[in-house]
Amino acid sequence: MTDMATGKILPDSKISLFDSKYNLINTGVTDAKGNYAFVVECGKTYNVRAAKPEYLTKELKVVIAKENNGRTKLDIALEKEKCLVTVGDDLGKCFGIKMIYFDLDKYNIRREAALDLEKILDVLKENPTMKLDIRSHTDSRASHKYNEKLSDNRAKSTINWLVQNGIDQSRLTGKGYGETQLVNKCADDVKCTEDEHQLNRRSEFIITAL
Known part of the structure; x- marks a missing residue:
């Protein structure tokens, strides 16, 4: 290497x-x-x-x-890291980490998602004072209330995975935003492909302390 x-x-x-x-x-x-x-x-x-x-x-x-x-x-x-992170930054943008995607109506960690969570785990272990706020989102299908609960479960699932793999829970916070922060046009009653909907089923990792 x-x-x-x-x-x-x-x-x-x-x-x-x-x-x-x-x-x-x-x-x-x-x-x-x-x-x-x-x-x-x-x-x-x-x-x-x-x-x-x-x-x-x-x-x-x-x-x-x-x-x-x-x-x-x-x-x-x-390749050397090209940017220095600061509080408020999305961890993925500087460390080449993708958003963590979920299957429809589910909040379990997919195998390919676990691969990306391993990257986040490495960054947290290499930066022991870093803290993250995990923000989980759904697509627009199902009711607002259901999606809010589902996204909360996804945030908890992501946090639990990191804790189970050695990260102190005091370094992690999380919240579900349901369908309130869509990244594309796929709101209620808008026809979209499955790939377009999947872009909205995601978790983000915002740095809250360094």
Whole structure:
């Protein structure tokens, strides 16, 4: 693993290996020469995530070769963070973190959402005084009252996941906003595609303290 701009070797970088359905398989760190290795199965698809303080987290998909006993090389170059965060900023914009999306009428953490929450977890662990306000939203389908309750459950679900993975609850607050802050035209009685509705089913991570 190297620095994208300078080519400098990046030892002690965290590497996580996921299967094609985003189930975590293994984790490790790069050695003094920036190398890492995992035992994998030939012909299978995996997702590899690399993280290091002061760098943007990066994810790559890799298909393991069937020949050469499955030996597959995946070089990773990380980019330095381009911005400094301050109170009120959205954590995702500076750390390359997507919004956490939810399925319709549900508030459980999806596997691909857990992959992004792992990034947030890393940032919080690397910045132990940082606090977040988790703002959860729904699409416009169902009643306002139902959506408010659903979004509250989504905020709680997101907070619980972070707490279960080692973050002190005192660093996290959260609130559900229902359908009051849509990001597109998809209000009540407006015809939209499922993809457009999904953009509104999200959680945001606003920095409240550093």
